[in-house]
Amino acid sequence: MTQVSMTVNGKSVSGEVEGRTLLVNFLRDHLSLTGTHVGCDTGQCGACMVHVDGDAVKSCNMLALEADGTEVATIEGQANADGSLNTIQQAFQDHHGLQCGFCTPGMVMTAAALLKDNPKPTEAEIRHYLEGNICRCTGYHNIVKAIMAASGQDVNAIAAE
């Protein structure tokens, strides 16, 4: 076992992990942050998306020890300080960007990474950026709409499609 320390959602945390412990297992099993989901466990579906030093990363495809000393952000840290939903989360609710909700934490984390780099993305840019996030129930239409709305842009063009 090896000691690992990082900052998760602004709080310093540490724990003892094995070499093979994945970042997602550290978050879920050691820190009880179960909002980060394990979907495919092969790096394809994006349900486990978190930010590591600001970059979107699939936490099922990264070792916990690789995250030593980094700043990690998960879905649990996304809401506003008063507990209300942040702009992206609220837009997902307003535009029905989720059905079963399993992929939603990953979708929200990817959307946050996109809007940080590109505050006013086009619909095509949103769809391109979501290539690593798979949704198996609603399809992507309302998710794209929600991200468009969260960026403060008109969603009518998408709604009309």
Add this chain to the structure above:
Amino acid sequence: MYNFEFERPTTIADAVAALGGDEAQALGGGQTLIPTLKQRLAMPGKLVSLSGIPEMKGVCVNDDGAVSIGGGTPHAVVARDAAQHYPGLAALAGQIGDPAVRNRGTIGGSLANNDPSACYPAAALGSGATIVTNTREIAADDYFQGMFTTALEEGEIITEVRFPVPEAANYQKFVQPASRFALVGVFVAKYADGVRVAVTGASEEGVFRWSAAEEALSGNFTADAIKDLTVEAGGMIGDLHGSKEYRAHLVGVMTRRAVAAAA
């Protein structure tokens, strides 16, 4: 996943020393290796992470104009930082997988793995790049030795890849939609002394140069110059995603598209 020891050195020298032991393996971005370990297809006793070595990261331009990329540089950094120096290469990096894969996966890992459908091998072979390791420099023409096979020795690590910058270049990728790898990808680069054409995703021998097209394009750099050229279907990959004949056909189509986009 079987368990393993983990080391994260901060210099190339320490990484090479750590890899000297039995059953040690390098870890780049883990985008190929971690799924492989989960399937228990590999059983290293120790993983030596290359992600904490600053001298293996980043993009710079050498005195001779070539673009140097550290072996541990993630695809997303190449897509961003090489854009101004070698746009064709940066565009290729920006098409690998998805944003999260590009944030972790590295050029050294991709070239060491030499997946027959990977993108970077086409850029390295198509640019006549030099693969620099901890012990030597290997010309791309000598480096790729068939699918998943390279000139690398046990414990040897890619520290840098040097790309001579062409006058024009373009990569055309026919995406296999489930994996996001190339069903067929073609990298075309026009240098003062001739044109290079490298094809990935198509051949059972891995990435290869299409010399007939190179010859025709070196005289006349237009899509028209190769409109009658075809590659043999024999030796192409045939699987549920596409037959040998389909891939052979795509090689011609993607090469013409790449030339049209570059010219």
